[in-house]
Amino acid sequence: MAPAPYTVNDVMTETVVAVGPDAEFKEIVAAMAQWKVTAVPVVEGEGRVVGVVSEADLLAKEEFHDSDPSLIEQMQQLDEMAKAGAVCARDLMTTPAITVRADASVSQAARRMARQKVKRLPVVDDSGVLQGIVSRFDLLKVFLRPDDDIAAEVRREVVDRLFRVSHSGIGVDVTDGMVTLTGTVRDSHLIPVAERLAFGVEGVVDVACDLTGPPQVSGEDRG
Known part of the structure; x- marks a missing residue:
């Protein structure tokens, strides 16, 4: 019988800063700065995760702030252009959110991060309600x-x-x-x-x- 693996529940952070779909751009930036995080889950209703806003989503506004892209460039970067003009989480977020269950093993979470090329995963229950968040560093805690x-x-x-x-x-x-x-x-x-x-x-x-x-x-x- 193999040793029982550590689960996401063993290493995740339970205190999570999240925003609603109507949260405004500057409100999201302020929350990230205050909590020293690089992304925030977007939740609605009873806490169901509907998306994630990351620094990359926000930086689109700065990227196109003083540029004048050609029509071809605009067509090639439709998503980025849309986010550059967005002012609230609903239009900024990446959706659907890539999430993980608390009972998933640390290895499963690591593989999902690698395959999806994300740095963190909101942890949700069966109904998609936010339970916590797990980052790359959290997964490395087992080596401590x-x-x-x-x-x-x-x-x-x-x-x-x-x-x-x-x-x-x-x-x-x-x-x-x-x-x-x-x-x-x-x-x-x-x-x-x-x-x-x-x-x-x-x-x-x-x-x-x-x-x-x-x-x-x-x-x-x-x-």
Whole structure:
């Protein structure tokens, strides 16, 4: 059984600054400046996320502030041109919002950020209501786990489960997130499994697997 992964709920920020669809341009900029964030979810009704306004959405106004793009350039940048003339969140936001559930694993959230090329994800419930927000840095928090905690989880969830007989002779050392497994096990076929599972423990940077199987008995020794 693989170690239980950290979820978005374990690392997300629950206090989130959000704006309504009618929030004006300067109000959005002021909120970002006050809370030191680079994007804000746009919510309506009971807190359902309908979009996100980021710095990139706002910068379109400055980008075209003193320029005179040709008709061809305007046609090629219709979205940016529209946002340059927008004055409220409804017209500035990127929609639909790319979101994530609180019970998603940290790895799933990281893959979604990478694929969608975003720096943060609003966290929503089944109804799309805002629960928090998770950023790239939040996902990296798992690497701040103390070495002792990582070692305890590797021993409990990997060593003790896989090697029920020989587990007491297996060493688990963790330094700066680097796991080293040492010792002799009865079933050498489980060694690559142990290495893979240890690498799956949250906060592990790398694994050095120095486990060995039982000594080979030669024909002479058998005689």
